[in-house]
Amino acid sequence: KMPFHIIEGDITKLDTDAIVNAANNTLLGGGGVDGAIHRAAGPQLLQECRTLNGCETGDAKITDAYNLPSKKVIHTVGPVWYGGTENEPELLKSCYQKSLELAKENGLNSIAFPLISSGIYGYPKDKALKIATDTIKEFLEDNEMDVYLVIFDQKSFQIDRDLKEDLSEYINENYVKGPKVRLKQNPNLSETIVGFEDAYLRELNCLAPVSTFSISEDLSDRIGNREDSFSELLLKKIDEAHMTDPECYKRANIDRRLFSKIKNNKDYCPSKETAIALALSLELSLEETNDLLERAGYTLSKNKLSDVIIQYFIDNKIFNIFQINEALFYYDQKLLGA
Ligand code: APR
Numbered sequence: 201k202m203p204f205h206i207i208e209g210d211i212t213k214l215d216t217d218a219i220v221n222a223a224n225n226t227l228l229g230g231g232g233v234d235g236a237i238h239r240a241a242g243p244q245l246l247q248e249c250r251t252l253n254g255c256e257t258g259d260a261k262i263t264d265a266y267n268l269p270s271k272k273v274i275h276t277v278g279p280v281w282y283g284g285t286e287n288e289p290e291l292l293k294s295c296y297q298k299s300l301e302l303a304k305e306n307g308l309n310s311i312a313f314p315l316i317s318s319g320i321y322g323y324p325k326d327k328a329l330k331i332a333t334d335t336i337k338e339f340l341e342d343n344e345m346d347v348y349l350v351i352f353d354q355k356s357f358q359i360d361r362d363l364k365e366d367l368s369e370y371i372n373e374n375y376v377k378g379p380k381v382r383l384k385q386n387p388n389l390s391e392t393i394v395g396f397e398d399a400y401l402r403e404l405n406c407l408a409p410v411s412t413f414s415i416s417e418d419l420s421d422r423i424g425n426r427e428d429s430f431s432e433l434l435l436k437k438i439d440e441a442h443m444t445d446p447e448c449y450k451r452a453n454i455d456r457r458l459f460s461k462i463k464n465n466k467d468y469c470p471s472k473e474t475a476i477a478l479a480l481s482l483e484l485s486l487e488e489t490n491d492l493l494e495r496a497g498y499t500l501s502k503n504k505l506s507d508v509i510i511q512y513f514i515d516n517k518i519f520n521i522f523q524i525n526e527a528l529f530y531y532d533q534k535l536l537g538a
Contacts, residue, residue, distance in 0.1 A: 201346065201455055201458070201538050202453045202454055202455070202477075202535070202536075202537030202538040203340050203344070203345070203346060203347060203450075203453060203454075203455055203537070204333075204336055204337070204340060204347050204348075204349075204453055204522065204525075204537070205346070205347070205348045205349070205535065206333075206348075206349045206351065206525055206526065206529045206535060207348055207349070207350055207351070208350075208351050208352075208353075208354045209350055209351075209352075210236070210350075210352065211233060211236070211237070211312050211313075211314050211350045211352075212236050212237055212239075212240035212241075212268060213269065214269065214270060214312045214348065214350065215269035215270055216270055216310040216311055216312045216346070216348060217270060217271045217272065217303070217308035217309055217310045217311065218262075218265075218270055218271065218272040218273065218274050218299075218303050218306075218308050218310070218311045218312070219237070219265070219268065219270045219272075219273055219274075219311070219312045220260075220273075220274045220275075220276055220299050220311065220312065220313045220314065220316070221233060221234055221237045221273050221274070221275045221276070221314075222234060222276065222277075222278055222314050222316045222317065222319070222321075223255065223275040223276065223277050224277060225254050225255060225256070225257065225277050226254050227249040227252055227254055227255050227261070227275055227277075228246065228249060228250070229246055229249075230320075231320055232319045232320050233314045233319070233352070237268070237273060240267060240268050241265060241266040241267050241268045241273065242266050242267040244264075244266045245263060245264075245265075245266050245273065248263045248264060249263060249275070252275075255275055255276070255277050256277065257277045257278070257279055257291050258276075258277070258278075258279070258290075258291040258292075258294035258295055258298070259276065259277065259294070259295075259298055260274050260275065260276040260295065260298035260299040260301075260302050261274070261275050261276075261302075262274050262275075262302050262306060263275065270312075271308070272303075272306065272308065274299045274302050274303060274311070276295040276296075276298060276299050276316065277295070278291070278292055278295050278316040278317030278321055278323065279291035279292055279317055279321065279323070280317070280321045280322065281317065281321060281322040281323040281324065284327075288317075288323065289327075289331060292316060292317055292323065292328065292331045292332075293331050293334075293335050295316050295317075296313065296316070296331070296332060296335040296336060296339075297335055297339070299311070299313070300335075300336070300339045300343070300345070300347070303345065304343060304345065308345070309345060309346060310345065310346035310347070310348070311345060311346070311347055311348070312347075312348040312349075312350050313332065313336075313347070313348065313349050313350065314350055314352065315328050315329060315332060315349065315350075315351065315352075316328065316332070324358070325356065325357065325358035326358040326359055326360050326361065329349075329357075329358065329359065329526060330360070332349055333349070333522045333523070333526060334522075336349070336522075337522050340450060341450055344455070344456070351529070354529075354532065357529065357530055359526050359527055359530045363527065364530070366512075366516075367509065367512055367527060370508070370512045370515075371505070371508055371509070371512070374502060374508050374511065374512075375502065375503070375505055375508045376502045376503045377503070427495070428495065429466050429467055429495055430462075430468070430469065430470065430475065430492065430495035430496040431462050431463065431465065431466045431467070431468050432466050433491075433492055433495055434462065434463075434478055434482075434492065435463060437482045437484070437488075437492065438482065441482050441483070443481075443482070445459060445463070447481075448478065448481050448482070449478075449481070451480075451481035451519075451521065452474070452477040452478045452480065452481035452521060452536075452537065453477055453521045453522070453525070453536060453537030453538070454474055454477060454478070454537050454538040455538060458470075458474065458538050462474075462478075469496050469497070470496055471538075472493075472496075472498045473534055473535065473536050473537060473538075474537065474538055475492070475493050475496045475498055476489070476493065476498075476500075476510060476536055477521055477536040477537050477538075478492075479492050479493060480510075480513075480514070480519045480521055480524070480536070481519070481521070483517075483519045484514075485514070486500070486511060486514050486515070489514060505531060505533060506528055506531070506533035506534060509524070509527055509528060509531060509533065510524065510536075513527075521536050521537065524536060525537070
């Protein structure tokens, strides 16, 4: 699993340990996500909120979740956007920090945020998104928690304007909308050959964890000692970059358990998203990235939109996975990490 997810959906449906409510200072309900949460939780939520004596802007308070699938609701009050001169960025950052601290103090392992202040309070969505992802990223550098940012309507999702223009230009120049070539399995091949061929391909291209295939000894001899596996080359690159393991997997937005699986099993085959995320965490050039990816049987191509987007960021030496994931989310592509 990846520690930080951006997903589309309705936060009142999520069964994370906590969901965060974008409330107002009275904590007595309202429209937007506040209204949706109170409707789904039922009247007992309002009863408990009445006992809290309101909430300062930038602060957060916790209640039970009643009829909601989550365990707790963390109510936080974002700043109204007045143009950015009234301390809005610091107050908005504080909403995420205080909510995350409260979740941690209450021993919660997962939390879902709406994009606070970006609705009725008028905070520009791209600026609200940047504060959300930067603050969550900082928290995840020192803490282990599954954090979800829930985008209610993906269409209205905004990323940085300059980035959007630059990226769409790059895509127009580089993305080859080729026909989806599907490798047709030749039905005439007898089962054994397909099995053998498939197994051979898997061994060579690491299409699946080798541990699921018992390749006969002579075949593995004939393959000989291939160059480093994905895992071996990854560990060499981490050493070369003088990075610690936690620095690597946190930057790659993958969790510690998955990283140790990759580290401890030299033939482990990660998903393409995980392999790319790890390559980006090492800030590799495009050539080095493709060299590392091919050990897991992957490459960055021109006819996959998500690959072209990732090549844009490598070309521009932007290796921040969270920022890249915002762009991938904007283009409705799979996110990077586990
Ligand atoms: N799930 C997830 N996100 C949602 C949902 C939902 N069910 N409903 C709305 N949102 C999104 C909106 O699209 C917006 O991006 O939540 C974000 C925050 O919007 P608002 O709910 O309007 O919250 P905010 O901008 O912080 O304004 C707070 O609105 O509801 C009142 O009482 C609240 O006065 C307070 C003000």
